[in-house]
Amino acid sequence: MHRLSIKDKWIHFNEKYEYIWGNIFIFIMCLAFVLSDWMVWIFSFSDYLFGALIVLMVVSNNFQLKSKQYKWILIVIGTVVLNILQNYLINNGFIIKLGLASLFKISLYTIVSFSFYNFITRINLEKKLINSLNLATFIVCMIGFYILIALYTxxxxxxxxxxxxxxxxxxxxxxxGGNNLYRIRSIFSEPSYLGNYLLIILGINLFNKKNIKVNLYFILFLILTIIFTFSYSAISIMVLILIIHSISSNAYKKIRLKEYNLLYILITLSILLVFIYFNKDIIQVTIIERTTEILAGKDSSASSRLLESWQHINKEHLIAGNGIGHTPDIWNIYAYFLSDLGVLAFVGLIILSIYLVSLNYGLGILFIALNFQKGGYLAVPFYIFIVMIFIFNYKKKGSRL
Structure with missing residues (x-):
């Protein structure tokens, strides 16, 4: 009788408990998504969690990359390596240590994203993933309201x-501009960053193509939390994607409206009207006056996202850019790519954006909008959102990644 080796036994054990490993991987991914603003040294908690995720995937024999994915990984890493070499040779202000740290981050993010996509789609854990994301989001929102109450008391x-x-x-x-008006930010570093995260979760729930049913109460809770961030950009993008969803042909198929009769709809509308009435002063300050300032050109945050972010572009080094990781903190990821990585990477991001719109127009448009709301292509959430768009899209003849 043939005796299995220790390696074969370990592989058999991991295959037997594959679903348990799935729960662990999804748990780590959810944590990495919400702890991206928590920093230890020069790395975020998300970076350490991604490192732990790839180690566990390798140890459990669940790390897998497809042949065509190696090509994309080499293109990404090769682009960054070329950028580092160019700036090292021609840019006196380039810091090689910062460039290498950025190379390590992008390599880790890209490889983990591909492997996670392969694992989730291979054993059909999409529903488990979205339910876990929603649970994590609910906890994050409740923590946010808890902190909000603590501040007001x-x-x-x-x-x-x-x-x-x-x-x-x-x-x-x-x-x-508001006297003692607190904004909900939960465990994120800014209210707009929380809004960015919530918009991604809202978009995944509304535009997923896996026929995963959406709980209307959860959607309303997300909308309420986004409103309490008082982030003008987050609220504006939320309105945009709700409009896109409402006019789509499949707008109401995923929402279980049969559970909600006319009475519940009227109660919800009544609560909304009461909320608006008792918070009309807040709405005046946060929305009406802010809109007026933006239209008058007096709002600095809006101009920084749309205009000022492009001021860091080095016109003398359009091909090589300033060097990866060398642009000051800005809001606009498209400007980040052009400023840091140069024209080729910038064109690549535009092509990716167009492709994501063709793949899933709702999530693709959300991706473009959020790229103007929050900078940070050297952060985990940027890559998580991209891989989520692929995960929650239709599986056709071939894999998209």
């Missing part, structure tokens, strides 16, 4: 420990 409830690894300054949660 002058710190009677403890909350500072939730911000040990991120910002604690008042600017990060006080609304500019």
């Amino acid at each position: 002058n710190g009677i409830l403890p909350y500072e420990f939730l911000w040990n690894y991120t910002r604690t300054d008042a600017i990060s949660y006080l609304f500019e």
Whole structure:
């Protein structure tokens, strides 16, 4: 009788408990998504979690890359390596250590994203993934409202420990121009960053093509939380994707409207009207006055996203850019790519954006809009969102990745 080797036994064991490994991987991915603003040294919690994820995938024999995926990984890594070499030779202000750290990050993000996609789609864990993301999001929102209550009650409830690894300054949660008006940011460093995360979750729920049913109460809860961020950009993008969803041919197929009769709809509308009435002063400050300032050209955050972000482009080095990781913090990822990586990477991002729109127009448009709302292509959420778009798209004859 043939005796299995230790290696074969381990492989058999992992295949037997593949679903358990799936729960672990999804748990780590959800944590990485929400802890991207928590920093230890020069890396975020998400970076460490991605490192742990790839180690566990290798150890459990669940790390897998397809032949055509190696091509895309080599293109991404090759582009970054070329950028580092160019700037090392011609850019006196280029810091090689920063470039190599950025290369390590992008390599890790890209490889983990491909492998995670392969694992989830191979054993059909899409529904488990979206349910886990929704649960994590619900917890994040509840933490946000808890902190909001703590702030309004002058710190009677403890909350500072939730911000040990991120910002604690008042600017990060006080609304500019409002007297003692607090914005919900939960465990993120800014309200707009929380809004960015919630918009991705909202988009995945609304535009997934896996026929995964959506809980209307959860959607309403997400909308409410986004509103309480008082992030003008987040609220504007939310309205945009809700309009896109409402006019699509499949708009209401995933929402279980049969569970909600006319009475519930009227109650919801009544609550909304009561909310607007008692918060009309807040709406005046956060929406009406802000819109007026933007239209008058007086709002700095709007101009920084659309115009000022492009000012860091080095016209003398359009091909090589300033070097990966060398552009100051800006909001616009398209400007980031052109400024940091040069024209070729910028064109590549535009092509990717167009392809994502053709793949899933709702999530593709959301991807483009969010690229103007929050900078950070050297952060985990950017890559998680891209892989989620592929995961929650139709499986056709061949894999998309």
